Amino acid sequence: MPMAPLPEFSSSVKLKYVKLGYQYLVNNFVTLLFIPVMAAVYLELVRMGPEEIVGLWRSLHIDLIQILCSFFVIVFAAAVYLTSRPQPVYLMDYACFKPPITCRVPFATFLEHTRLISSDEKSVRFQMRILERSGLGEETCLPPAIHYIPPRPTMEASRAEAQLVIFSAIDDLVRKTGLKPKDIDILVVNCSLFSPTPSLSAMIINKYKLRSNVRSFNLSGMGCSAGLISIDLARDLLQVHRSSNALVISTEIITPNFYGGNQRSMLLPNCLFRMGAAAILLSNRRRDARRAKYRLVHVVRTHKGADDRAYRCVYQEEDAEGLPGISLSKDLMAIAGEALKSNITTIGPLVLPMSEQLLFFLTLVGRKLINPKWKPYIPDFKLAFEHFCIHAGGRAVIDELQKNLELSAEHVEASRMTLHRFGNTSSSSLWYELNYIESKGRMRRGDRVWQIGFGSGFKCNSAVWKCLRTVKSPVDGPWSDCIDRYPVDIPEVVKL
């Protein structure tokens, strides 16, 4: 029926213009209010004439002392305001570890090894099904110790992997920024599952001969969202220490954590986790603003650990045979959704334009007071951000967030392609995604980026960055030799 679709189309167009008009009105409300007031004052002044204005002024009886006091009060207030402003945190540059081809693991090899190591036919088939639907590609990498049948996870091999990934990333960062190791004031390292003594931060200090008064911190056990926790810690430290810089290293070491048993809930990490690391240089020096790529605007951390279900959702324990592994519960996605909602509730008022906040508030009030059956209003975050970096925890996570935040395929492209090319690199995946966006030449000055990390605990952490200078491609990074092949079409189920 030719008539039926037309009204829908025209009504959706009308709706679009109504929405635009509403947003413009609300977001610029103060300006719109201000203009008529200023116009009225101006007209009044013009009408009064200069003598009347001078007379008005004289009638206030202000003498010199009062003027001086007011002046001092103003200067004092300005000084207090300026010194109590938070220190800006600039991201100078960052570097991601590019795994060498000698670590590549194609699907077929992974499956063959699993069959040779595992005695249980069912768990092998289960892993095959996970791999088929995982969204990973054929170029993801595992450390050399895992290429053995059975894997040989010695302490030495774990340290070797840590040195390989971390030192490569730092060397790249040094090359890009001209950073001198002796100039590093703060060092924060996060690696959840490998925590040797001396710590990884001590390993870096030893290798690069950092100063003896460097402030080093090593965060372990904090899961895949620990990358943003490190950024948050570095930011807090940069408020206390003036004119300093901070080196943040986010990584996950795979070697000691390959699960050797057959319990299904513990087999997912084997299939998804891959080698990766990122090194980030932050600074609070105002003169660095000219060279910096991004400025940190907000960090919002949400911890749902008080809820037992959330606490046990990603849990490291031993299986029935005594083999240690990380067990993922079935309601992981539901808990992630709840954590995200909490996080959004906090971050929303900080980043959303007034138009969205008003709508959300009105809908909330309406649902509480008028009719609970109203659909909750999902704020349009696309108005607040140009780019989204969603932790590439797995295909399900990205799908869930795309649905919840009503994002388009292009918004989640960075996450999906990072999952395909590098796998789940845990806390460093956000940086690979950011690098993807830059490599595609999409990062312009003034763009806002939202990084969302999820991790055990259960935690949902967000960071908001503002781009300070357009990033020109080609970009030196892990995507430099393959960006032209992306985006690729990732099938729902890969034929193995």
Add this chain to the structure above:
Amino acid sequence: MGVNSDAAAVYGHKLSTVVPGSVSGETVVHELADMDLVMKLHYVRTVYYFQQSETVDGLTIVDLKKPMFRWLTSYYPVTGRIRRTEAGRPLVKCNDCGVRIVEANCCRTLEEWLQVPHSARWRPLVPDKVLGPDLRFSPMVYVQFTKFQCGGMAIGYSWSHVLGDPVAGTNCINLWGQLLAGNPPPKSLLPHSARTPTARPARQPPVSATPLSVKQVEPAGDLWLIADACKMATDSITITESRLKHLQSEKLNSVPAFEMISALFWHCLASVRRGGREPRVVTICRHKPRAKKCAELSNEQMISTVSTSHASPADLDLAELALLVSKQKVDETTLVEESIDGDGGKPDFVVYGANLTFVDMEGVDLSGLDIKGEKPVQVDSVIDGVGDEGAVLVFPQGADAGGGSKGPAAVLILPEDQILKLREVLKREFDMA
């Protein structure tokens, strides 16, 4: 020292896998030609022995594995796995699954080890795996690195004959050696999907006679191993240049070395087997000449048979036998290829050992593998999966790849008692040690 203790001297096996450095592509397939499928029950096992030196000592397993990723990008079909078409014909799915690497140690020195008899010497140093019982997950190529007590090293290389003949197999491993030495990788040797699937008409069994050179066996199914094969022993006999010249000049000097040697062993084995199953028919196998750097994976052999009509070869003069071998070969290559059914790739054949087989290993470049310029001091190369009649591999320049060739060498693959008796006959009749 028994065989068991020799095998036990090699210990500490560690398995890993090496894959191509780049993705070969989605659904890339390497078709197996008819001749490939004829040879599928055979495996080429080679062991290269390297003496202790600074170069060899300085190489870690990481150094040895590193060039393999580039190597396998060029030779990606060898990293694939066998699949079957709907009709049941095997092919290679190039899924980058990889080559299996084994690391081991030996508690003896290289010198001590080279004293071990040939048959027991090479087996512990190269994986003796076959394709199957799970064809989908069986690697087609294995490489084993064994470190000796003194610092010397043995590189064991197992090659599935279905991929290509020994010429192709050695060219493949030689490329790895060149990459290890730091040479740049060649421009892509094998274009992706090199073998375009040719329309194969469903073939009727050939109207002409079935080939004599091959023996049809029970369907191997998914385990590509000769069932009920009697255990073969191996030995290597070098024929000195002077002895060879003596034989040739004494009889006829127009007969080339390979034919001469084949005739010699045919005659001797016939006298060993007198009274039992005498070898009236032998198979001669030669490889088509190929460029050294050619990376084509294929089985390019020319298979022919020679038969003595009624006399026993033991009674014939060596000269007559040599002439018979050089002049009266019956080429059966096409006949053999046509015996394979186009759709199903059936039936299953044994080539080496169906009759007493003489293989001309001319073109097999054993000396082409070097470790950063260091040549091996000794190379043992045999074929596994040989049928009951046995085989003799004739290497034109001897199996000693280093230190000057002493003359052609014959590697015997025969039941153990026959080897002993053969040596006696050689000593008695031809004064050869």
